[in-house]
Amino acid sequence: MAIALRYAARSDLGLGPKSRNEDSGYAGPNLLVLADGMGGHAAGDVASSMIVGELAPLDEEDVTADQAIPLLEEALHAANAKLTKAMRENSDLAGMGSTTIVMLRTGNKLAMAHIGDSRAFMLRGDTFSQITKDHSFVQQLIDEGRISREEAGHHPQRSVVTRVMTGQPDDEPDTSLREAKIGDRFLLCSDGLSDFVGADVIEEIVREARTPAEAADRCIEVALKASTRDNVTVIVAEVVDADGDDLPTTVPQVVGAAGRRMRGRTRAIPTSPAEKAAALSRQATGRSDADDDSLELAEDRTRSRRSKIVTRILAALVIAAILGGGGYAAWAWSQKQYFVAADAGRVAIFRGVSQDIGPITLSHLESQSDVRVSDLPVDVQGSVGNTISARDLADARTKVDALRTEAQRCQHLAQTGTPCGTSPTPTPSTVPSTPPSTAPTTPTVPRPSTTAPKPTTTTPPRVAAAGGPGAIGEVA
Template sequence: MAIALRYAARSDLGLGPKSRNEDSGYAGPNLLVLADGMGGHAAGDVASSMIVGELAPLDEEDVTADQAIPLLEEALHSANARLTKAMHENSDLAGMGSTTIVMLRTGNKLAMAHIGDSRAFMLRGDTFSQITKDHSFVQQLVDEGRISKEDAGHHPQRSVVTRVMTGQPDDEPDTSLREAKIGDRFLLCSDGLSDFVGADVIEEVLREARTPAEAADRCIEIALKASTRDNVTVIVADVVDADGDDLPSTVPQVVGAAGKRMRGRTRAIPTSPAEKAAALSRAATGRAEPDDDSLELAEDRTRSRRSKILLRLVAAVVIAAILGGGGYAAWAWSQKQYFVAADAGRVAIFQGVSQDLGPIRLSHVQSPSDVRVTDLPSDVQGAVANTIPARDLTDAQSKIEALRAEAVRCQRLAATGIPCGTTPAPTPTTPPTIPTPTGSTTPVPGATPGVTPGTKPAAPPKPGAAATSPPPRALAATTAGVIR
């Protein structure tokens, strides 16, 4: 019996401090993609949009089960190479990255690739299960038996990820191939949902919702009620009989950052070949978009060479618009930024960005301090040398205070003849940290070896909990100890 997918994609900015949606999602007849960008000012929205743009053409591919996994791996390597190229061409994008979950239907099977801590769940009959394993520091602790699964939800470093798409050659995803059965319901979600809403509540929503659209809307609703401080994106897909009464979906939907680039909003938008052609025509002539989203256009369901070319063209236009618009926005944004760095041997707050534009300096010392760089631990000195970004002036001042405390600690150790960098390491659950820009952290002596966080906001583990300042989400290297 042939299967098909009935799906819905939704995304929301969330209730946190982020001013733009860094998530991107794509749902099509044969392809589901969710990418959660990270990097804050380093353009996480660009990273997630580029990944979706690179993977979207797979929706038009006819592949066998044997071809599916290699095809996914090839497409993800290509997407990663695009990130590398973009960062080389535009230094403002340096440090961007994204989680990725992608499912590709091939016959009655689903090929899946996953990297990062976005999650996929499956509801099959009485069984509800998470079918991805987080690439995170806390998950490593669970695997090693050092903490329990219950403890993981409260761990202060629960948002430190160890593997994501960053343009590096060793960004390898996990892959799998599973049989899909009629009646299965799949959920792909960013951590804006899973970090703020318990798995039991998510299961209840998926069981009670009559349609994928109802389930997706409800997931966004409960995430907002739980005061999610992160972008939240979900894709819900039901496996249906291709020839049955429960009609499958045929029009792809794009949401989040990728959707906003294409139409300036973050809810689901149709991207059938006919509609994409109409959108390109409106963009070329300057005509306004129609307000009636219920407008139905003829759907060309034939997988022709022409439709493949058009889909690739749209992806290229999206990427070009991202990079072009990002350049102008980066200039305006750069004049409103703060960071902490060294000035004449002492730590200081700078206003602007650390890069220069030819002979033009884009930053100046806003506020000096009495903290000497040489009084800090060696690894923190390196962080200061590389500059520590801040969300605003208040955040930068708090970083100065944290550095001052470290300097005082090292001075006291030096007075007793103990080098600052040789203090006993604390347990992995309580590493001292210094705040960085979007809630990220810079490691200090005693932090867990091999994990170098740089982050985005995470969340309380129980649904409906009052919003607090959650531990940040971090991007960490593994054994190589390289900051990505």
């Protein structure tokens, strides 16, 4: 019996301080993609849009089950390479990254690739289960038996993810292939939902909704009622009989940053995969194609020809201004950034970015704390050594306070003769007062608890995503 998908995609900015949606979602007849751009980095919305744009053409591929996983891996590697290229060409994009979940239908099977802490759930009969495993610091602690799942919801490092798409060659996703059965329902979501709404509530929504659209709308509604501080994006898909009475969905839907022309709206944007991929590629890299009007979104078609011309002229002027003042703008932007790193063996706050341009240092010491790096667990030492990005100075101080709490906990355990996880390694007597001049291969960025920021289990955490208190029901 042939199967098909009935689906719905929704996205919302959330109630936090973010001014733009960094999530992107794509749902098509054969493809589901959800990407959560790293808000703690520059241009997370660009990263998620580029990934969706690279993967969208797979919706039109006719592949066998044997070809599906290699095809997903190839497409994700290509997307990662484009992130690298974009960051090399535009310093304003340096450090961007994104989680990714992608599901590709091939016959009666679903191939899936996943990297990061965005989640996928499946409802089959009476069983509701999470079918992805978070690539996060607290998940690693759970796997090692160092904390319980209940403790993970309150751990100070609960928002640190250990693997995401950052343009690095070791950004490898987990892959799987599963049989799809009629009646199965799948939910893909960013942590704007899973960090604020309990798994039991999510299950109830997915189970009781009459349609995927109703489930998706309800997830957004409940996340907002839970005061989600993050962008929240969901894709709900139901497996149906291709020849049955439940008609499958046939029009692709694009939401979030990938459909950012629909600012402030959660309704999906219908367009073909190939068209959307081309449009997203141009938008993400700053390129334009003035002769291609076929890629206009529906809301643009009511504009007069004069308004289009004016818009293009203004865009050209803006690009010229950026090219002329880009160097200074990049430097000025860097001086508004903060990160936490080691200085002379202690945790310190730096102003700027942890990169240098030739002889020019883009960061300087803002303040040094009383927290000794050697008092922290060895895995947290790795986080500090690779630098921890902060949204602003207040956020950096909050992260230092969290590290102080962790150091005090370890000191207390040491007094009782109990080891604090892995024994700390000796800290060098001298630590450069500025971070290394090249970007770390495994950057660590704790997501602030008030935002949704949003780069293997044996390496230090590299990128943080958002989370926060206020979850409804059990923390997922």
